[in-house]
Amino acid sequence: MRVILSIATICCIVYSGCKSTPPPAPKPMPLTQVEQLLDTAINVSNSGNWVAAENTWAEVAKKYALLDMGDMQAIALHNQSYAAFKQGRYQIAHALATEAADINQEGAEWWKNQILLLQIEKIIQYSDYEQRLKSLIQKEEEVQLITKDIKSWGLLLNEQGVFLLEGGETEAAILIFNKIQNQLLLAPDERLDLTVKGNIALCHEREGNYVLAHEEWNKILQEAKVRCDELQIARALQAKARCLWQEGAKDESLTYYRKAVNNYRWLSMKEEALKALDSLRKCYIEMDNSVEAEKISNEIIELNN
Amino acid sequence: MALNDLTPKLRTRMNQTERRVGFFVITASILVLIAIGYYAYSSAVRKGWTRKKVPYFTLVSSADGLKVGDSVMLMGFKAGVITSVLPNDPGEYYNVTVRFEIWEPYYGYLWTDSEVQLKSSLLGGKILEVTKGGQSGRTDGLSATYQEKDGRFYMWIDPTGDEPEGHWSERPIRRKDIGYLLVCYEGDDVMSSANNLVTQISDQLPGVFSLTNQVIALFEESTKLLTHLSDSIEKTYPIVENLQTISTMLTNADGSLGEWVIPSEMNKEIIQTIGSVRGTVNTTETNIATISQSINESLINLADITANLREQVQANSYILSSVSKLVLDLDDMVQGLKRNWLLKGSFGSQTNAIPESLLEPSFGGRPQK
Numbered sequence: 090m091r092v093i094l095s096i097a098t099i100c101c102i103v104y105s106g107c108k109s110t111p112p113p114a115p116k117p118m119p120l121t122q123v124e125q126l127l128d129t130a131i132n133v134s135n136s137g138n139w140v141a142a143e144n145t146w147a148e149v150a151k152k153y154a155l156l157d158m159g160d161m162q163a164i165a166l167h168n169q170s171y172a173a174f175k176q177g178r179y180q181i182a183h184a185l186a187t188e189a190a191d192i193n194q195e196g197a198e199w200w201k202n203q204i205l206l207l208q209i210e211k212i213i214q215y216s217d218y219e220q221r222l223k224s225l226i227q228k229e230e231e232v233q234l235i236t237k238d239i240k241s242w243g244l245l246l247n248e249q250g251v252f253l254l255e256g257g258e259t260e261a262a263i264l265i266f267n268k269i270q271n272q273l274l275l276a277p278d279e280r281l282d283l284t285v286k287g288n289i290a291l292c293h294e295r296e297g298n299y300v301l302a303h304e305e306w307n308k309i310l311q312e313a314k315v316r317c318d319e320l321q322i323a324r325a326l327q328a329k330a331r332c333l334w335q336e337g338a339k340d341e342s343l344t345y346y347r348k349a350v351n352n353y354r355w356l357s358m359k360e361e362a363l364k365a366l367d368s369l370r371k372c373y374i375e376m377d378n379s380v381e382a383e384k385i386s387n388e389i390i391e392l393n394n
Numbered sequence: 395m396a397l398n399d400l401t402p403k404l405r406t407r408m409n410q411t412e413r414r415v416g417f418f419v420i421t422a423s424i425l426v427l428i429a430i431g432y433y434a435y436s437s438a439v440r441k442g443w444t445r446k447k448v449p450y451f452t453l454v455s456s457a458d459g460l461k462v463g464d465s466v467m468l469m470g471f472k473a474g475v476i477t478s479v480l481p482n483d484p485g486e487y488y489n490v491t492v493r494f495e496i497w498e499p500y501y502g503y504l505w506t507d508s509e510v511q512l513k514s515s516l517l518g519g520k521i522l523e524v525t526k527g528g529q530s531g532r533t534d535g536l537s538a539t540y541q542e543k544d545g546r547f548y549m550w551i552d553p554t555g556d557e558p559e560g561h562w563s564e565r566p567i568r569r570k571d572i573g574y575l576l577v578c579y580e581g582d583d584v585m586s587s588a589n590n591l592v593t594q595i596s597d598q599l600p601g602v603f604s605l606t607n608q609v610i611a612l613f614e615e616s617t618k619l620l621t622h623l624s625d626s627i628e629k630t631y632p633i634v635e636n637l638q639t640i641s642t643m644l645t646n647a648d649g650s651l652g653e654w655v656i657p658s659e660m661n662k663e664i665i666q667t668i669g670s671v672r673g674t675v676n677t678t679e680t681n682i683a684t685i686s687q688s689i690n691e692s693l694i695n696l697a698d699i700t701a702n703l704r705e706q707v708q709a710n711s712y713i714l715s716s717v718s719k720l721v722l723d724l725d726d727m728v729q730g731l732k733r734n735w736l737l738k739g740s741f742g743s744q745t746n747a748i749p750e751s752l753l754e755p756s757f758g759g760r761p762q763k
Contacts (some may be wrong), residue, residue: 097422100429112733127749132750164749171752201751209755244755251758284755292757326756 123152127165136167137357143172163192166287167202171258174205178358179213200234200241207248222252239276247281257290266292272315283313283321290328303332323352327365334372341371363392441532442475446498448547449477449522449573452510453488454580458483460512461519466494470715473500491552493572494522506538506550507532507559510578515713524576536562539574540567549574562709598695612681615624619674624665633660687719 116124130145150165170185186209190202191376205224210218226249229235234242246269253262266289272283290305306328315320330345346369366389373382400408418647438444454460457479465652466474474496482491496504507526528536540547547564553560567573636659732741 093419093423096426097419098406100422100426131749161749164751167751168749198751204750207755211756212578244753247755251756254758281755286758287757359685 104363112190116149119152123156125150128223130165134172139172141176143169143176146172159192160314163189163202166192167198167205168235170205170209174209179209179318182217183209183213186328188331192237195295197238197241200238200245204241204244204248207245211248211252222248235272239272240278240281243272243276243278243281243285247285247288250285252294253290254288257295259295263292279316280318280321283309283316283318286312287324287328294328294331299332299335303329308334319352319356320358323349323356323358323361326352330365331368334388338373343369346372358375359392366392442495442497443718446542446547447495448501448549448567449493449495449571450504450576451493451572451574452493452576452578454480454490454492454512454520454578455488457492459489459514460490460492462521464519464522464721466496467521468496468500468503468525471500473524474498491572492522492578494526495573501540502538503527504554504574504576506537506539507538508536508576510576512578512580513710513713515710515716521713539576581625589701594695594699598692601688601691601695605685605692608681608685608688612678612685615674615677615681619678622670622674629663629667633663635659 108282111311122217123336126145126149130149132141133145135142141314142265146165150162150169153159153162153165166185166189170182170189173179173185183206184389186202186205190199190206193202203221205227207222209215209216210221225245232247246265250265250269251263253259253265266285267283273285286305286309290302290309293299293305294304306325309327310322313325323384326345327349329348330342333339333342333345346365350362350365350369353359366385370382370385370389373379373385402465435444445509450488460476460479462476462478464476465472466476475492476492477493478493478495481492482489503526504524507530508527509525509530511516511523511525513523515521525536535553537550539550541550543566548565549571551561551563577590678720731737748749
């Protein structure tokens with residue numbers, strides 16, 4: 090009986106296993122084309138080729154518009170805006186992000202559009218920046234964004250923290266950053282976590298507590314190395330250079346500045362590389378090393394060209 | 395615990411469960427039997443067990459690449475299978491007897507002039523292919539190899555020395571009969587053809603080397619010719635001087651014209667030069683004739699090699715189409731596996747990843763340096 094039962098069971102399993110679902114209906118050609126283009130856009134964005142990314146996302150947005158798929162068109166426009174933002178084309182980026190936000194009107198993607206707009210407006214020193222930030226924070230509390238989209242909530246609060254930090258309200262900023270960190274324990278996001286830690290270390294630097302800031306940056310550097318986060322490694326190296334300079338370890342500081350400059354250049358982050366080079370130049374001037382300062386000045390000119 | 399120890403209610407419930415289990419087992423067993431039966435039937439159809447079939451045999455030099463159960467092809471269809479591959483007695487001319495059966499309706503295509511072709515595959519196997527009858531160009535004495543009467547098959551007996559006329563067998567064929575003999579034409583296999591090709595090329599190499607030697611010799615002769623010409627030109631200097639003297643003498647209008655025109659020294663020089671040039675031309679002519687002959691031989695050999703390759707490609711056309719079909723079938727199978735509920739997880743997602751809006755958290759603050 091057991092044998093028959095086993096055979097019957099095996100047969101049932103084999104029979105059901107042999108049965109396959111019918112092939113899916115073929116996708117319409119325009120949809121297949123836009124999906125192929127979408128793959129390309131994601132790949133070029135992931136590789137940091139922002140010129141190609143902007144063009145490809147523009148094409149994707151156009152194709153989704155032709156198919157009247159508004160939600161996907163808005164994502165494509167947002168990403169086109171982000172690619173333009175990365176290239177320093179802030180006005181174009183602002184217009185595209187606004188267009189994406191107009192399509193989305195509400196929802197998680199709308200919050201991302203708004204945060205991108207905040208980041209752009211902060212750089213171009215747009216008059217509506219502060220007003221937009223305040224209204225977004227107010228709206229976030231009203232709709233309880235933390236319960237709906239914790240990632241967007243974290244990003245938005247980080248913007249608020251950075252705003253406070255830049256305004257010199259470091260204590261309030263640290264409170265905000267700590268609030269984000271507590272929530273990140275529940276919904277981990279590595280990049281946001283490291284950035285928030287970096288922002289807290291910046292607060293300590295702003296308060297003049299370089300020893301504590303240095304400790305924080307050491308931890309961030311180790312964590313970034315473990316996560317192979319190239320951008321955070323470059324930031325941590327530059328921050329360590331600042332702290333070491335303030336602590337009097339000048340030679341060591343110069344080494345870290347040079348490392349940071351190289352990393353930014355290899356990451357094609359020209360603006361950051363130029364800022365790090367300028368800091369290095371100032372250090373040499375303070376050390377009365379005019380020869381090296383001159384060399385750095387030439388390097389800055391070369392990089393600008 | 396014995397069944398009688400249970401309460402009547404529990405006993406009733408257990409009886410019901412047993413009945414259900416029994417019903418399930420019987421249903422499953424019936425399903426299994428049906429499945430086995432269906433599998434056996436489809437295998438039988440695939441292997442030709444349900445079809446009428448007649449035996450044939452052929453004689454080949456080697457059993458290499460042939461095995462029982464291999465398909466026999468006719469006009470691109472699977473027309474039968476090989477039933478045995480047996481070595482012949484040591485004294486016999488042919489080494490191996492291959493018996494095979496041809497299924498209904500393909501035996502109707504096989505006439506007395508049908509042949510067996512042994513085609514080699516690129517992977518080392520061999521394919522037995524029978525050709526359709528009536529294509530040999532013969533018109534006399536052609537007959538089908540079998541005829542069916544009352545569900546029995548009678549084999550055609552070819553004419554022999556004793557019986558000049560062919561005829562149908564008196565008794566129907568039986569299972570054990572060896573069947574009708576089809577003559578086999580064995581093509582070269584790919585490896586042996588490649589080997590022959592390499593041998594031919596290596597045979598031609600000395601010819602090529604000899605050709606190069608002859609070209610070198612020609613160059614040497616040409617160099618000598620040039621040297622001779624150079625010498626000849628040098629030797630013509632006195633002639634030119636003489637001509638100048640003659641023209642001077644002509645202007646003076648004194649002396650004999652014959653002495654002036656061809657003095658004895660100049661005559662000697664001219665004869666010597668012409669002889670030298672003739673010798674060189676003869677040598678060059680001989681060398682050129684030898685070279686053209688060598689080139690001609692090389693071209694003939696090249697034509698042979700190309701013809702061999704062409705034959706090989708023709709012989710393997712069936713294999714190429716089989717490989718193509720195999721690739722298509724494999725793709726079909728993989729597509730099917732991708733949709734199987736048990737296996738589809740192994741092939742990964744088939745849909746595009748949903749794109750996300752790109753966004754980086756801000757890293758802010760204005761440090762003092």
